[in-house]
Each structure stands twice: as structure tokens, then as C-alpha cells.
Amino acid sequence: MKITEEVKEVINNNIVHLATSSRDGNPNVVPVGLCRAISDHELLIVDVFFKKTRKNMEENPRVAIAVEALEELKAYQIKGKAKIFAQGELYDKAVEIMGEQNEVREKRISVLREKRPEMAERFEKLVASHHKLRPKAVVLVDVEEIYSTMRGVGGK
Numbered sequence: 001m002k003i004t005e006e007v008k009e010v011i012n013n014n015i016v017h018l019a020t021s022s023r024d025g026n027p028n029v030v031p032v033g034l035c036r037a038i039s040d041h042e043l044l045i046v047d048v049f050f051k052k053t054r055k056n057m058e059e060n061p062r063v064a065i066a067v068e069a070l071e072e073l074k075a076y077q078i079k080g081k082a083k084i085f086a087q088g089e090l091y092d093k094a095v096e097i098m099g100e101q102n103e104v105r106e107k108r109i110s111v112l113r114e115k116r117p118e119m120a121e122r123f124e125k126l127v128a129s130h131h132k133l134r135p136k137a138v139v140l141v142d143v144e145e146i147y148s149t150m151r152g153v154g155g156k
């Protein structure tokens with residue numbers, strides 16, 4: 001299933017929600033910031049904090065992702081199969097993605113200092129603690145299905 005440029009843009013620039021399920025069907029869904037389209041049929045997700053999510057994917061590789069860019073009236077559900085890598089080229093890519101995201105957050109802090117000074121200090125502490133972390137693993141999702149969830153509410 002081809003991931004169009006339009007869908008890639010929404011995934012790469014928004015928080016996605018990653019749904020997994022245990023072997024016996026217990027569902028779990030978490031927000032994920034570090035999800036990027038790396039080809040026309042693959043997503044890379046950086047595992048820094050996954051617990052139940054990781055366990056579920058080890059038991060059952062089928063995942064679903066929901067993502068929205070509502071100001072552009074775009075929303076999608078993506079389904080696919082996940083594979084986990086704890087080292088290698090894809091892991092190195094995950095380290096790179098995490099570094100880029102840390103830079104984006106640094107920029108956000110300077111905006112926050114002006115607009116919400118009361119939040120800036122808390123945000124700064126959180127970002128500083130993230131700087132010390134490294135990905136535990138990286139998840140490669142082979143995308144099998146993509147739906148527009150806007151269609152169900154009268155959009156495209």
C-alpha cells in the first residue's frame with residue numbers, strides 16, 4: 001500500500017496514536033511523537049518509553065495508527081505489521097530522528113519563554129531529561145492499509 005506524500009506530511013508533523021493488541025486481544029493505545037514515513041510503504045517509530053506497546057508488538061505484530069491534521073481537514077487510519085530492531089542501520093536512523101526532535105523542542109522552549117513563561121521551566125526540565133535518553137529500539141511498520149477517517153464525517 002503506497003503512502004502518498006499528503007499522508008507522509010501528516011504523519012511526519014503530528015502526534016500519532018499507536019494501537020497494539022496482546023496475543024489474547026487486549027488493546028492498548030498510546031500517543032507517539034517520533035513516527036516518520038521512511039519510504040512509500042514503511043513507517044519508523046522510535047521506542048523510547050514503550051512498555052505494554054513493546055510487549056504487545058512482540059506478541060502480535062499487527063498495529064493500527066490514527067493521525068490527524070484537523071486544520072487541514074486531514075485524518076487517517078493506517079494498519080500494518082511491526083518489526084522491532086534494537087541495533088543496526090534503522091536503529092541509527094532512530095537516534096537521528098530523536099536528535100532532530102530534541103532540536104525542534106529547544107526552539108519551542110524559546111517561544112514558550114515569551115508566551116507561557118510559567119510553562120517554560122517545566123518544559124525545559126522535561127526536554128533536558130529527554131536529551132539524556134537513547135532509543136531502546138526502533139519499530140518498522142510495513143503499511144498494508146490506509147483509510148481517510150475524514151470520509152466518515154463527510155470529508156475527503
Ligand SMILES: Cc1cc2nc3c(=O)[nH]c(=O)nc-3n(C[C@H](O)[C@H](O)[C@H](O)COP(=O)(O)O)c2cc1C
Nearest residue numbers: 030031032033034046047048049050051052053054
Ligand atoms: C505527546 C507524547 C508523545 C510521545 N511520543 C513517544 C515516542 O515517540 N516514543 C515513545 O517511545 N514513547 C512516546 N510517548 C510515551 C507513550 O505514549 C507511552 O507513555 C509509553 O509507550 C508507555 O505506555 P505503554 O506501557 O502503554 O507502552 C509519548 C507520550 C506523549 C504524551
